Amino acid sequence: MHARTATCCCGQLRAVCEGEPERVRLCNCTECQRRTGSVYGVNAYFLRTHVRIEGGSKSFRRSSAAGRWVETHFCPECGSTVCWQLEQMLDVIGVAAGAFADPNFPAPKAANWTENKYHWVPLPGGISAHSKQT
């Protein structure tokens, strides 16, 4: 099966993802803004059974806007977050779309938390926009 590999900046932490993501979301929530250091995150979700994590990571567990835990896994050397787990969707692993560094990666079909969107950020055409979570 076709696989894509998401990596941290230094390359030691990798998530090898088989097949296509279950869903891809553009998220404007403040947590994604802080996680990425950018003004939104693009989050790809793969079935857990289709993801193989390689390399060492540290994790950080926080509460989501909906009150459930989200645990991000980041490289202890370079600090990049590569993937995360969500209490509300334990069968999938979230992977930072930018970590694939693949301009042909599938586009997000929905944008979440547009109420937190930086006002000068345009959304891709054809995307469904949601003021909170989809």
Ligand SMILES: [Zn+2]
């Ligand atoms: Zn690294």
Ligand SMILES: [Zn+2]
């Ligand atoms: Zn978010």
